[in-house]
Amino acid sequence: MKQTIRHIGMFIFMHIICCALHAQRFTNITLDGAQTIYAIMQDSQGLMWIGTDAGLFSYDGYHGYRHFGDCTVANTRVNALAQQSNMLYLATANGLQAFDLDTYAYRPSTATAAGTTTTRKTPTELRVIDLRHGSDGYGSDVYALLPTRRGLLKGTISGLYLGRRQIAFCQGTQPLVNALAYDAHRRCYWIGTEGALYRADLQLKSFTRIDALNGHSIKCFALAANGTLYIGTDDGLFSMAVSGTISHYQHDSHDASSIPNNIVWACYVDKWQNVWIGTDNGLSRLSSHTYYIYTPLYKATLSNEGNCLHALCQTRDGEWWMGGTNGVIRQGKAWYRQNNSQHPLSHNRVRKIYQDREGGVWVCTDHGINLYDSRSGQMRNFIVYDPTRRYSTAWAYDILQDRQGRMWMASYMGGIFVVDRQRLVQTVTAATASSPSATATLVADVHLADHGANALSALHVGQLVTDAQGMVWASTGNHVDRINPKTMKVEAVPADDVVNYLMADARGNVWMGSNGKVRCYVMEGKATWPVKPREWQIGGKVACMSDVDGHTWVVSGQECCVIGLDGKSFRFKIPQDITPMTIYYSPTQRQVVMGGNDGYVTLNADAPTASVHPRRLMLAGVMVNGRQLQGAMADGRAAGSGDSRVKTLEQAPRTMDRLVIESDENNFTLQLTDLPFSDHPSAVYAYRLEGSDHDWQYMTHHNLDISYNGLPHGSYHLTVHAVDGEGNIGDEVYRLDISILPPWYLSLWAKLVYTLLAAAIAWGSLKFVWVRKRLAEERRQKAEILEQVDARMSFFNRLAEDLKSAVGHRSFDEILDLTNSYLGIQAEKVEIEEPELSPADQRLLKEITEAIEAHMIDSDFNVTTLQEIVGMGGKQLYRKLKAMTGKTPVEYIRDIRMHKAALMLKEGKFSVSEVMYTVGFSNSSYFSKCFSKAYGTTPTEYMKR
Incomplete structure (x- = not known):
């Protein structure tokens, strides 16, 4: 009897332990900016898509990515998700929305999922999506749809309908139908209502209520490949095996790995048979078929005392x-x-x-x-x-x-x-x-x-x-x-x-x-x-270390190297729940147990060998300057911000082969993923950015993020490779070309402008040098001409003195006639009309004229210089000279110079250049222009008269 009681007690104890181990498999995930999860779906590449109370999210196993902007039409509750080709359709509180999976952009359209048009102007809340029939005409009173061979089953607020015909499945008033599902294993339909779970035959004639779930509000269904039915309720998650065994999962405030909340809005079984649960307090994953199981010690011993494990033995x-x-x-x-x-x-x-x-x-x-x-x-x-x-x-x-x-x-x-x-x-x-x-x-x-x-x-x-x-x-x-x-x-x-x-x-x-x-x-x-x-x-x-079926598993930190004497080796990341201090292999169970502080991890011995050839990585997100890049909204704004100035992506990160960013966006993070929930150990990776890195960088953290800060503009090439057991670079698993555009002042157009400016500066410099040379040459010529003029004048002065002494006995008129005859000049009688001036004005005019004649050879002589010589202000000089001569100071100076030039040209002793320099001009064209204006002919023609 005592032995029987002992066996019964041991059985109960082991059953409690099994239940405890069973409950620990929930992995809870928080999505920043969202709390309640209403819809869950997986796309063809394995990425998870989550409909929340705030909008659409995606999840890659490491990060959650939001695909809506604050205060935008996409910032709304998402009740259901459905994929058709590259489009993801959302049933939201703002009606039907379409999200392009190739560009991560919302498509502006009034079309339904199947292409028909809608005439509604005000969006109506949708809870379901009908891709097969192409209708979005279901109002907020339709909660579930299920295509069948007999027609479309609809779960509504007033009961169950097949097409437009109501089907009564219980007595009295028909309850709200929240969820519908077809079960191929049991060959039946499941009907979830407010208060009960029903099973219906394929002819929809026989309905059976499941008593174990009476009083529960059934919100959703999900079917696993082994026939297990997962049922989301307001009292946690239930699972029903094909045998009929029902398990109940509830939130435990003492257990962080329990379901996060008892109100379950959505459940979904992905292609790796993970069960995803959407609750009132975030997302959770139940991995029923995982390559590893982490067991906290308190669940194995039902004791709060810990033990840092250093020795294992079976x-x-x-x-x-x-x-x-x-x-x-x-x-x-x-x-x-x-x-x-x-x-x-x-x-x-x-x-x-x-x-x-x-x-x-x-x-x-x-x-x-x-x-x-x-x-x-x-x-x-x-x-x-x-x-x-x-x-x-x-x-x-x-x-x-x-x-x-x-x-x-x-x-x-x-x-x-x-x-x-x-x-x-x-x-x-x-x-x-x-x-x-x-x-x-x-x-x-x-x-x-x-x-x-x-x-x-x-x-x-x-x-x-x-x-x-x-x-x-x-x-x-x-x-x-x-x-x-x-x-x-x-x-x-x-x-x-x-x-x-x-x-x-x-x-x-x-x-x-x-x-x-x-x-x-x-x-x-x-x-x-x-x-x-x-x-x-x-x-x-x-x-x-441990010998596992002829391969040696070597634990080093959070990595395990699998080494074979055949020369092949590889390594994988140990689940982050534990840092192993001891390892033991059970040949009978074909399991490897790694013990650590207050717990141990049990791994399937075959799981790492299945990842000898690592799968290619996926780029799930890009962060620039600390902000997530996303596709565009229907109005062109960034889906992640609601700000039209925020940079948007041209295509989804996972389809990129080239990333182009501005020069001020050179602080970026590439968020890669190997979908760690896909029931395989994560390999160890190393990356190198050609153009920046000289050595390989090993990814030792618990995610696959690659960050660079302050990269100069230019073109780069990123490659990521798996690492084998010896740390050697193995197969390539990802590549991406990255272009950082130069700043505006280094762009092609800016360089063209700089080239033109440089050419202009060079041309100006050359012209400046040429002008300086020309001016120097003119000054040299002017100096030579003036020396010649001085020499000729000295000659004529000496000649005059000689003539004066030779003909001193003659009268002045005779001498003048003789001189003119000698020079061949006929004197012109110029009648100068002298105005009647006061003695003071005569003295002033004489002083002005003498000053002009004294500085006539100076080309820099002007009105300002004249003011300084005579000691008068500009306005006073102007009025006086205008009154005395009828001319402005500039005109008077030019007339005296032109008169002097005419006399010299008439004499014929000097060339035009000599005359020009003598009267204070340095530019021949300007001198000719001024002379022509004064005498109506050019200096050369005047000299020939």
Whole structure:
């Protein structure tokens, strides 16, 4: 009777554990800006589309992306989603909307899903979409549609309709029908109402109410490939197996991995059989068929106490043992801890759990070794000493059984102890028979330390393994020793780095993991010592290793490298729920268990091998300057902002092969995804941006975002590759060309303007140099001409003096006639009409005239200079000179110069250039113009008269 009660209690306990494990699989997702989820759909590429109370979202497994702008027509409740070709149709509170999946833009149209036109001007709320019949004429009173062979089933606020004919499926007033579904496994229809769930036959003649869900408001259905029906209600999520078993999932405030809210508006089963649930408090995913399961320790033990797992072992009868910093757990049966009255353990720090060939379970702790007594279910503690009792197994780190049946024990600061198993068991049993909590002691048959004939490389021995030849290998920190168990001869194995982990695979090959690399000594077959090891560079510190069906799994941080002796290797990311500290493979269950702090992850051993050839990545989103880029609204505004000035995408990110951004948009993030919910381990990737990066950048974070800041303008090429087990670059999984346009001042048009300006400046500079040269040449010519004029004038002055002295006895008139006759000049009688001026004005006019004549040769002489000489203001000089001569100062200066030029030209002694420079002109054309205006002819013609 007691045995029966015990079995019943154990069954109930295991059932509770199974229920707890079953409930933990919900992954809750928060979409920024949305709370209630009304519709869920998956497109052909695997991306999830979510209809919320705020608008449309997409989800790639890492990020949620909003596809609406604040205060826009798309910023509204989305009740249903449906895809047709590249268009996604939305039944919203603002009517039917169309979203282009190729451009991520809303299409302005009054057309329905099937192409017919609508005459409604004011949008009416839609709850359903009818792609097959192409009608959007359903009002807000239609809640569900289901095409059948007999016609279109409609769930409405007033009951169930087949076409226009109402179908009564219950007595009395027909209830609101929220949901409809066709079940191919059960060959029936499901009808969800406010208050009950009904099952109908295919002829819609027989209706059966499911009593287990009476009183529940049924809101949605989803069918899995195995026939399981998921039912969303106001009281959580129900699942109904084909066998009829019903499970109920509800929100638990103590459990962050439970369903986020009990009001379930939408449920959807994707192509990988994940169940997506939309609730009043966000999105959730139930992964029923996942490649890994994370189990928090409190759900496996139903205790709030934790344990950082460092040792795992599955016995041959399938029982799991887990040890760490808080004792050892015999799963589902007992938790052995220090000072525990029911299941005591010598020390809580567990280093190793080992089962020998006879089935005995040994637990190494920081206070000796514990042998599990299967008859009493208790631990028997013992400590082994060397003959001098100086060294012991008080801090036991490892234990194994050699081919002779002896037990080898490794100790911290104690070396290695070897004891015959039978003697050891008998001694421990006898010593603890009267007092199970006592600690048995005995002396080792053989003790190996760091001194003596067979000295170890060091006294601290961390791990022990046996190779294919029966040799025992011992790791001692930075050293490894190989020991012959027959002769106890110790031979040091060369090691150039600290050995973090030592392991022997099923074939007897010995593996060493260090900081950045793994070595394997192939000892199987006819290998003879010494053996040259094979080496793999993994790039990280090795935490633990395990042999999994001929492949060695090497854990390093959050990555696991799978290495094969055939030369093939790959790596994948460990689920982020845990950082493994120990790993164990169960050949019978074909599962790999990785233990860590307060939990463990169970992986399907075949899952990583299925991702040897990584799938191509998808670009799900682009962020520029911290803002998400999206397609355009129907009015041209960015879908993500409602601001027409925000940059919009020309096409959906996932269809891009080239990204073009402005120069001030050179801070960007590319949000890649491998759809991690698609039931496969995520590979490890590395990327390089040609034109910027010189080395490969490894993606070590928990998403696949690639960010660059402050890139200069130019063209770049991004490639992403998978990384193999040794950290080598493998297959390409994504590529993208990126062009950052130059700023406006470096654009082609700007460069053209700069070229024209440079040409103009060069032309101006050349012209300036040429003008300077010309002016210098003119000044030189002017100086030469003036020198000639001075020479001629001096000549004529001397001639005049000579004539004067020669003809001094003659009268002035005779001399003048003689001179004119000599020069051939006929004097012109010019009658100058002298105005009547006051003596003061005469003196002023004389002063002005003398000043002009004195500075006549100066080409820079002007009215301002004249004012300074005579000491008069500009206005006063103007009035005086105008009154005296009838001319302005400028005209008077020019007339005197022209009069002087005419006299000189008449004399014929000087050339036109000499006359021009003499009267203060430097430009021949301007001089000719002024002279022609004064005398009606050019200087040359005047000189020829």
